[in-house]
Amino acid sequence: MEERRLDKAKELxxxxxxxxxxxxxxxxxxxxxLLIVLExxxxxxLLSIGDIQRAIISNQPFDTPVKNVLRKKIEVGRTxxxxxxxxxxxxxxxxxxxxxxxxxxxxxxxxxxxxxHQFNEHEALQGLKDVPVIIxxxxxxxxxxxITNIIPKPLIPLGDKPMVELIVDRFTKYGASDFYxxxxxxxxxxxxxxxxxxxxxxxxxxxxxxxxxxxxxxxxMLKDKIDSTFFVSxxxxxxxxxxxxxxxxxxxxxxxxxxxxAIKKYxxxxxxxxxxxxxxLENIKEKPELVYQINSGVYILEPHLLKxxxxxxxxxxxxxxxxxxxxxxxxGVWPVSEKSWLDIGDWNEYLESMKFMNKRLSS
Numbered sequence: 467m468e469e470r471r472l473d474k475a476k477e478l479x480x481x482x483x484x485x486x487x488x489x490x491x492x493x494x495x496x497x498x499x500l501l502i503v504l505e506x507x508x509x510x511x512l513l514s515i516g517d518i519q520r521a522i523i524s525n526q527p528f529d530t531p532v533k534n535v536l537r538k539k540i541e542v543g544r545t546x547x548x549x550x551x552x553x554x555x556x557x558x559x560x561x562x563x564x565x566x567x568x569x570x571x572x573x574x575x576x577x578x579x580x581x582x583h584q585f586n587e588h589e590a591l592q593g594l595k596d597v598p599v600i601i602x603x604x605x606x607x608x609x610x611x612x613i614t615n616i617i618p619k620p621l622i623p624l625g626d627k628p629m630v631e632l633i634v635d636r637f638t639k640y641g642a643s644d645f646y647x648x649x650x651x652x653x654x655x656x657x658x659x660x661x662x663x664x665x666x667x668x669x670x671x672x673x674x675x676x677x678x679x680x681x682x683x684x685x686x687m688l689k690d691k692i693d694s695t696f697f698v699s700x701x702x703x704x705x706x707x708x709x710x711x712x713x714x715x716x717x718x719x720x721x722x723x724x725x726x727x728a729i730k731k732y733x734x735x736x737x738x739x740x741x742x743x744x745x746x747l748e749n750i751k752e753k754p755e756l757v758y759q760i761n762s763g764v765y766i767l768e769p770h771l772l773k774x775x776x777x778x779x780x781x782x783x784x785x786x787x788x789x790x791x792x793x794x795x796x797x798g799v800w801p802v803s804e805k806s807w808l809d810i811g812d813w814n815e816y817l818e819s820m821k822f823m824n825k826r827l828s829s
Contacts, residue, residue, distance in 0.1 A: 475576050478502045478563070482510055482533035487757060489532050490518055490729060494805035500562045502573075503532060509565060509573040511536045515803070516711060522729075522801045523715075528757050542567055545574060553582050560708070593710030594641040598692050603630055603701040604650030604675050604684065610813065618652035620701040621659060622810060629810055630656065630701050634668065637697065640709045643668040646691075648684040650675040682775055682783035689772040698783070700763035706806040716766045721798040722790050724766040727759035728807035759799060762807050 479502045480489055493499055499515035513532050521535040522528075541559050543552045543566040556564050556579065566575035603620040610619055620630035627635070634645060649656050649672050660670045673687045681700070695716070697709070705726060716724040733755050740749040765783065774789060775781055790797055810816040 471576050471578070474578070475502060475565075475573070479504050480513070480532065481505070483531045485529045486518055486521060486526065486532060486535065487528040487729075487731070489513060490515075490803050491731075493518075494803050497805075498562060502565065503536065505533075509567065509571065512540045512542070512565070518803075519711075519801050522759075523799070543577065545569070552577055556582060593713060594637060594697075595643070596694065597642055597713065598644045598646060598694065598696040599634075599637045599642050600646045600648065600685070600688065600692075600696060600698045601630060601633060601701050602648045602681060602684070602698065603656055604648045604653065604678075605701070606651045610810070610816065618655050619810075620656055622816070624704070624808070624810060624816075628659065629704065631659075631663075632704055633699055633701065634670075636704065636706075637699075637709065638668055642697075642709075645670045646688060647672050648675065649673075650678065678780065679778070680780045680782040682786050683779055683781035685772055686775040686777045689775075692772060693769050695766060695768055698765045698767060702810045703763040704808040705762060705764050705802060706808075707802045712766060712800045715800050716798060719798050720796060721766070722768050722771060722795040723787060724798040724800055725787070726762045726764040727799045727801045728762045729801055729804050730758050730760050731804060732756045732758070759801055762802065763809075 477496055478498060478500070480492060482503055482505045484492075484503075489501060492501065493515060501513045502509065503511045503513050510533075513536060517532075517535050517537060521530065526535060541555055541561060541564065543555070543564045545566060545568050547566075552564055552566075555561075556577070562579050564577045565573045566577065568574050601620075603618070605619060606614060608614070610622065613622060621628040623629070624632055630647075637645070645668060647656060647660075647670060653672070653674055657672060660666070673684060675684045682698075685698075695713070699705075707726070712724065712726060715721075733753065735753055738751040738754055739747060740751065742748050761784075771786060771790070775786065787797055
């Protein structure tokens with residue numbers, strides 16, 4: 467194995483007793499969604515972001531060792547495989563890298579996605595073809611004043627592109643081509659931006675609020691336009707996730723609505739005291755780390771839900787979610803890692819997102 471690939475393999479490696487949350491954090495740190503699992507310093511298996519997501523969905527604790535959630539069948543290459551075969555397998559499974567094992571199961575090489583040249587990546591990622599995407603872009607962005615006094619929040623840049631274009635680019639990567647933008651505040655700016663784009667390979671339609679209608683109130687205007695499963699995204703967040711996986715989960719579980727959730731960790735810098743009913747100390751947890759799944763602002767909905775949004779009324783998507791749950795409808799939650807969710811909703815989050823994007827672009 468050449469030195470570059472050997473060093474990268476070491477960076478991607480974890481042990482079988484590594485906890486789920488530790489593995490998720492490592493994925494964020496090294497910007498990878500696949501890790502090599504070692505036991506006694508020898509190749510044991512592969513851990514994907516999907517393995518972790520399925521474990522979280524099945525309510526596995528975050529301190530579960532990764533060995534407990536590994537798939538029995540993984541895709542690896544053999545020294546007897548041809549380069550063409552390895553490439554075909556990697557493209558079919560959209561895998562970041564492929565370990566190459568000898569006849570004794572020892573990893574002797576590793577092939578990375580960027581080493582494959584003879585394919586069209588766009589053609590390999592077409593699962594969202596014919597899946598509409600709605601972007602809620604009508605808010606005033608009051609938490610980002612004074613800049614939003616000048617330009618609308620969707621056009622605030624993150625890197626060298628405005629946020630709304632980055633969102634569209636992310637969806638088009640996976641085959642989406644039909645976008646609906648809910649606009650209100652400075653909506654003419656957003657229209658002009660997309661009208662002036664050269665060579666865009668997608669369609670954009672607009673539906674305009676005449677007054678503020680909340681995070682879902684304007685959706686009623688699309689009830690006669692959309693008749694298939696669709697995505698909804700806020701205009702101030704960006705998700706680094708294969709949207710094909712979210713759509714597959716939504717459909718296989720027959721959900722009416724699926725929420726994409728971001729895993730967020732909060733460290734408490736104090737010892738936490740747990741007491742009994744009479745005030746006696748029962749336990750001390752020193753500087754615990756709390757982990758939550760928070761609403762990221764990206765959803766998948768079935769089209770009949772558009773008819774359940776009240777006409778021309780202020781209505782938040784949380785109200786729609788509660789309505790579905792009250793009738794025992796299926797509402798799924800698909801988790802993504804903390805660094806797979808970028809938020810520019812307020813100045814602190816925006817500045818952190820800028821640092822992250824600059825680091826990624828420079829690496």
